[in-house]
Amino acid sequence: MAKITLDNLAHSYLPNPKGEDDFALKELNHDWEDGSAYALLGSSGCGKSTLLNIISGLLHPSQGRILFNDNDVTAAPTAERNIAQVFQFPVVYDTMTVRENLAFPLKNRGSDPAYVASRVQQIAQMIGMEAMLDRKARGLTADAKQKISLGRGMVREDVNAILFDEPLTVIDPHMKWELRTQLKSLHREFGHTMIYVTHDQTEALTFADKVVVMYDGRVVQMGTPQELFERPEHTFVGYFIGSPGMNLLDARVDGRTAHVEGCAIDLGAGYRPLSGRVQIGVRPEYVRLTADPAGMPVRVRRVEDVGRHKIVRADFFGTEINIIAGEGESLSPDMNRISFAPGSINVYADDWRVAPEGAQADPMGRAA
Ligand code: ADP
Ligand code: MG
Numbered sequence: 001m002a003k004i005t006l007d008n009l010a011h012s013y014l015p016n017p018k019g020e021d022d023f024a025l026k027e028l029n030h031d032w033e034d035g036s037a038y039a040l041l042g043s044s045g046c047g048k049s050t051l052l053n054i055i056s057g058l059l060h061p062s063q064g065r066i067l068f069n070d071n072d073v074t075a076a077p078t079a080e081r082n083i084a085q086v087f088q089f090p091v092v093y094d095t096m097t098v099r100e101n102l103a104f105p106l107k108n109r110g111s112d113p114a115y116v117a118s119r120v121q122q123i124a125q126m127i128g129m130e131a132m133l134d135r136k137a138r139g140l141t142a143d144a145k146q147k148i149s150l151g152r153g154m155v156r157e158d159v160n161a162i163l164f165d166e167p168l169t170v171i172d173p174h175m176k177w178e179l180r181t182q183l184k185s186l187h188r189e190f191g192h193t194m195i196y197v198t199h200d201q202t203e204a205l206t207f208a209d210k211v212v213v214m215y216d217g218r219v220v221q222m223g224t225p226q227e228l229f230e231r232p233e234h235t236f237v238g239y240f241i242g243s244p245g246m247n248l249l250d251a252r253v254d255g256r257t258a259h260v261e262g263c264a265i266d267l268g269a270g271y272r273p274l275s276g277r278v279q280i281g282v283r284p285e286y287v288r289l290t291a292d293p294a295g296m297p298v299r300v301r302r303v304e305d306v307g308r309h310k311i312v313r314a315d316f317f318g319t320e321i322n323i324i325a326g327e328g329e330s331l332s333p334d335m336n337r338i339s340f341a342p343g344s345i346n347v348y349a350d351d352w353r354v355a356p357e358g359a360q361a362d363p364m365g366r367a368a
Contacts (some may be wrong), residue, residue, distance in 0.1 A: 001193055002068040002160040004055060005031040009064035011050055017062070026048045026217045027063070034069075035191040037184070039204035042071065042214035043240070048197045050216070052163050055195070056085045068160055081160065086153035088166040090145035092128035094138040100131055101137055102151050104336065109156070123151045123261075126182045128175075142170045154186055161193040170204070180207055201241050213237050229283070235351045238281045244311065244322040246281045246346075253347055254280055261317040263296045268343050269356030284311065284322040286344035294338025314338070 011025040020026060025047045026157055031036060035283070040048050040263040053059040055076035060120070065074045073081055083104070092101050111119075114244060127147040134284070137145060140274060146167065153162055156256040156292045168176045187194055196207050204211050205225040210224045221227075233239035236340045239245030251258040256270045258280050265280070289300070290311055298314040298321060310331065323338065327328060345356045 001034055001191065003034040003070075004193065005064040005065075005067040005070070005108070005160060006030045006032075006055075007052065009061050009066065011047075011054060011059070011061045011063070016112075017072055023062075024217055025054070025061075025102075028219055029218055030212075030222070031093065031288070032193060032195065034193055035155060035192045036208050037187045037207060038196065039199060039208035039211045039215060040195055040197045041199065041204040041211055041240075043199055044143045046214045046330045047217045048199075048214055049165055051196055052085070052165050052195065052249045054084045054162055055161070057081050058085075068350075071148065072098075082151040082158070083161050084159045084162060084362050085157060085163040086149050086165065086167045089168070090142060090150075092137045092145050092148045095136065097134050097136055098124070098148055099133040101148050102133075102155055105152055105156050112360065119155060119157075123155050126186070143172055143175070146170050147179070148176075150183075153335050154183075159192060162195070165196050166199070170197075173207065176203075183207065201243075203240075213240065215240075231346060232281065233280065233353045235348050238283075238346070242283055244284055247287065247321050248279045248281050248348070249316070249319060249321075251278050251280045252348075258345070259348070260296075265296075266341065266342075267344070267345055267347065267356070268360070271347055271354060271356055274347070274349045274354060277348075278294065278347045280350075281346040281348060282344055284324040285332050286341040287321065287323040289314070289323050289325060289331060289335045289340050291332070291334045291335050292337055295339045298336060298338050300336065300338055 005062055006028055008027060008029060009025065010023055010027045012023045013021050040051065042048055048362065050059065051164050053239060054061045058077060067073065068081065099120055102123055103116050106116045124133055127150055129144065129147055137148060150167055153164065168179060171179060180203065198204050210222055211225060211228055211322055213220050213228065215234065215236040221232065221237050228237055228241050232241065235248055238248065249260050251260045253271050253274055258267055259264045298316045299313045300312055302313040304311040309327055310325045312325055314321050314323060
């Protein structure tokens with residue numbers, strides 16, 4: 001198992017990249033701690049697979065170095081890196097049985113036959129394929145083949161890391177939850193460094209200790225699910241995570257007051273003068289619909305009952321604002337004002353979060 005360090009890494013698929021736009025992966029410095037379970041989250045095309053393939057050695061980066069436990073492996077071929085990788089679509093040997101497919105990575109390394117047999121049995125149980133061990137892979141459903149691929153990724157106990165690239169795409173929904181739970185327990189048992197790529201926030205937040213969010217070829221934030229929720233470092237993290245995502249309103253910030261459409265909002269802390277596009281971000285969970293005349297005026301457009309809570313879609317001076325009202329909260333037609341919970345507002349300049357003045361920098365180098 002290994003700590004993985006990305007040092008000044010960048011990648012362009014073009015032979016002569018001109019500017020930053022030509023890079024699928026913008027310059028990146030990042031440590032993946034040994035034994036942690038990470039989710040790599042971002043929308044399609046943001047560079048997740050590119051990054052994974054560079055770590056496993058399938059792709060050679062145009063710039064920078066990859067270190068495993070401080071050893072430079074940038075030039076090392078995939079086999080030497082001792083990494084298991086599971087792809088979005090099944091990679092299985094059709095002419096082999098399920099058992100032979102699962103055993104392959106172990107046999108390949110010359111493992112003891114008795115160990116291979118018991119380990120294969122264990123993995124077959126995890127992926128729910130014990131009954132099919134002697135069937136040929138040919139003729140199995142895509143779903144079953146992908147489970148074999150997952151099993152093959154997990155079968156070796158001695159790998160440096162296991163990389164999963166959207167592995168549950170072709171798996172049917174009820175099995176997804178089951179397999180994700182298995183992956184988590186595998187992680188608890190063996191403590192492999194795991195990187196799990198997904199574009200699904202629920203998958204990311206339920207799988208990982210730490211979520212790494214990518215946007216447009218950049219890592220914009222790494223944090224616990226709670227950090228991503230409370231303090232999104234980039235507006236993308238704000239609206240990508242959460243359901244619905246963070247409300248963003250254009251604002252003018254003056255000291256500890258934000259001015260939005262003639263309303264003055266207390267930010268709870270002071271800010272230095274800001275330039276660029278300034279916005280405030282407030283999660284729907286922290287917006288309250290009220291009849292209190294001291295609130296800011298909104299026009300309620302629609303109320304959606306989603307079971308545990310209600311989502312109120314309202315219009316705030318021409319901008320849609322979403323409000324989450326808890327189960328116990330009763331809504332009435334005279335509620336046409338909103339207020340924001342104290343301490344719940346984040347301030348952004350050109351999409352990046354600005355820390356209030358006097359905030360302590362945390363050990364990650366970000367501001368609290
Ligand atoms: P993700 O996995 O997040 O969907 P990718 O890493 O596959 O994103 O792609 C990142 C960017 O690089 C995209 O703009 C994609 O079109 C481009 N890209 C990916 N693979 C190649 C390739 N082999 N050749 C050229 N461009 C590529
Ligand atoms: Mg991909």
